[in-house]
Amino acid sequence: MIGSNLNGTATVGAPGASRGIQFESELSLKRLLPRIEPVWQAAGTDAKVQHEFETRLEEHWLPLFVLLRELYGDRYDFFYHLEQILLTAAQAWANRPAALRAVDHHRINEPDWFMSEKMVGGALYVDLFSDNLGQLRQHIGYFQSLGLTYLHLMPLFAVRPGDNDGGYAISNYRSVDPRLGTLEDLKLLADDLREAGITLVLDFVFNHTSDDHEWAQRAQAGDLEYQQFYYIFPDREMPDQYERTLREIFPTVRRGNFTWHDGMQQWVWTTFNNFQWDLNYHNPAVFRAMLEEMFFIADTGVDILRLDAVAFIWKQMGTSCENLPQAHLLIQAFNRLARIATPGLLFKSEAIVHPDEVVKYIGRDECQISYNPTLMALLWESLATREVKLLSQSLSHRHKLPTETAWVNYLRCHDDIGWTFDDADAAAIGINAYNHRQFLNRFYTGQFEGSFARGIPFQENLATGDMRIAGTMASLAGLELAIEEDDETAKQEAIGRILLLQGVTLSIGGIPLLYLGEEWGMLNDYDFVKDPAKAGDTRWVHRPKMKWEFLEELDDSVTVEGGSIRRRLYRALQNMIAVRSSLPALAGQNMELVNTGNPHVLSFVRHRDAHRLIVVANFCERPQSMSGNMLRTAGLGRFFEDALSGQTYGTSQDLHIEPYQILWLKRV
Incomplete structure (x- = not known):
């Protein structure tokens, strides 16, 4: 049932037990x-700081x-752990650096x-972007010049040697990969980013550890207490x-x-790779x-924790062991403890699951922000089909979120693209979801006739x-194919698609x-196959190393092969970010679709307070x-100015949109 606490906040409780639970x-x-x-x-905590915690x-x-x-x-040991959890939270607040407490208050x-x-x-991999954290500090000016105010560093804690799933097999949460x-x-990097006004985001890999983590090593040594940290079985009866x-x-x-471990002569639950042991x-x-590890990471100066693989953290026989109710309870418990001991810390959900399940992780009391995998997938779908019907169908009822929460909208990341749209959304507009996914797979691997894409299969x-x-x-x-074929028209279309998305x-x-x-506009890096630790994972094709010589190409007097394309993309994106930052209408989540009557054109209105902006986007290579x-x-x-180009449009005639053009129209 839904009860309420003394402050009127909704809580979950057993039917008829709310007063008893409160007592x-x-x-x-x-x-x-x-x-x-x-x-x-022990910490010498003054009375004011104690009072803040206790409040x-x-x-x-x-x-x-x-x-x-x-x-x-x-x-049997519930109240022992309850006490230890409370002491852990108090210790975290007592040790919280003064600078981070100031951020908390704000x-x-x-x-x-x-x-x-x-x-x-x-988002970036430290080693691929700057080699190491020290050099990354020297590149903060680059982020500021581009207009970034949020920086997500892919996993950087100590990992197992060799294959480590791109950093997601953590050996030690309290040690940076040397x-x-x-x-x-x-x-030091966190301090510099805070001074520069840039939010720091790190991963909290809390579904599993590496098989060489101290807890796993103790389990392998026969320590029963630490074997209970994982799912370990003597035979195949329960795994089967x-x-x-x-x-x-x-x-x-x-x-x-499940993975057989020769040393223990037992089976270990390993959802992802055999070296990643599920907790x-x-x-x-x-x-x-894991609460102790979370607080430790928070005190390095991180502002947002990306919660990795949230869907998998609770197991129950007879279920898919994904998106179970207890997974939400766990995250909510972590959330409450963060709001007690590290109140400036936010959670970002990484749930690449069905759209109906993704949104369940989003809330002020759970994950305040979340990746938006459905939007990502459907933007690519719209490029392939040149139509926005499925995108519009999804946005019409899936974009809205609870108050004080936000989507994280992305086009590519370290991970693959899965076609995570809803089959019912597809059926509502006459699309067979299975066949459509097969088409998209063929299209984006270049196997569909007329495809501009040069993706490769993953899994x-x-x-x-x-x-x-x-x-x-x-x-x-389409930029890779256009450059290969030296097709100027195709190059311009590829640039248009990139800037449109x-x-x-x-x-x-x-x-x-x-x-x-x-x-x-960095292209696929096929040389990943030369590294034995990466060769088996095709996702490394879209994890190229930063080429700092590109910055020289921002000088218009420099002429190098491909330089004009890179310069155009960088300057256009830099301008878009600067314009976004000047438009209060783009704050928050409020968005209303506009029915354009044209299957190739997406339009929506953004508004906040007295500010209003209408966005119009053509997903087709024809006007x-x-x-x-x-x-x-x-x-x-009656009259509008495109905030991106400065061009003015009237409404007495139809609005003409060029191929792959996007307009941010504000009233004049």
Whole structure:
């Protein structure tokens, strides 16, 4: 049932038990509060700082207690872990650096700080972009020049040698990969980014650890306490029962979800790779241990944690072990504890699952921001079909989010593209979803006649027909093929497609996120196959190393092969970001679709307070038109200026849109 705490905040509780639970939570807190005193004394925490913690603790304690009781209340050691969790939170606040406490205070008073029109993100691998953290500090000016205010660094903590799933097999959450630098280097970078007004985002890989993590090593040594940190089975009886309802994530790498460990002579649950051991969150000791790691990472100066693989964190026999209710309870419990001890910290959900499930992770009490995989997939779908019917169908009921939350809108990332649109959305407009996905796979691997794309398959499953797509944005948008064929018209069309998609993600509502390299139109890097640790993972094709000599090409007097294309893309994107940052209408999430009557043209209105902007985008290589009267009624004006080009348009005639053109129209 839905109950409420003393402050009126909605909480989940057992039917008819809300008053009893409230009494239990208040009595538990009364008994536990004196246990915190030694924490304050040991840290020399002053009375004001203690009071701030205890005020937030009182605000969030009841919903936190309900969540933890729901997850672990039937455990014999529940109250021991409850006490340890509370002490962990108090220790985190006591150790919180003063500069981060100041950020906390600001964000408590401005909870929608991340929804500004000035928020524009970039993501990168440290070693591929700057070699190491020290050199990355020297490139902060580059981010500022491009207009970025949000920087996501792909996993940088210590990992296992060799294949480590691109950094997602963590050996030690408290140590930076020595090839990238030290923990002190990370803290210095965080300080510099904060001074530059750039939000820092790091990954929290909390579904699994590497098989060489200390906990896994202790489990391998026979320590029963740490074997209970994972799912370890003596024979195939239970794994086989689980497998009946599980899907395979990397079917071309390995079959099934369990790995035989010769040393232990037992089976280990490994959803992703055989060296990534799934953590057992049925054990409250795992929750508490990962809470400690989360607080440690938060105190390096990170502003947002990307929660990796959120869909998989709870297992239950007879289910798919994805998107289970307890997964949401776990994240909500982490959220409440962050709001108590590190209140400036936000969570970003990484749930590449069905659209109906993605949105369930988004909320002020769960993940305040989330990747938008459906928008990403459907923007590429619209480029392939030259039509926006499926995109519009999805946006019509999937874009809206709860208050104080936001989408993270991206076009490419370190990962593959999966066609995660809803089959029902496709059927509603007469599309067979299975056949359409097969078409998209053929199109984006260049196997469909007339395709401009040069993607390559990732995890192709011949048995099911499933496939995902790897490739850089520029290669998928046609630039690689155009350059190969030295076709000037095709080059211009590819540039148009790239800027069209960037223009949509920068304006549709939420936080736009570039995968750095996109600003230069970087092409697929096929040399990844030369590295044995990467050769088996085709996603490395779209993880090229930054070429800093490109900056020289921003000088118009420099002429090099391909330089004019890279310069044009960079300058155009830089201008788009600057214009976005000047338009208050682009803050927040509010977006209303405009029915253009043209299947090739997407249009929507963005508004905030008295500010209004109408976006018009042509997804076709031929000129299109839209009713001038429709523009007048949607934009509430007779004359409009394109904020990107400065060109003025009237509404007495139809609006003509050039091939792959995007317009950001404001009333004049």
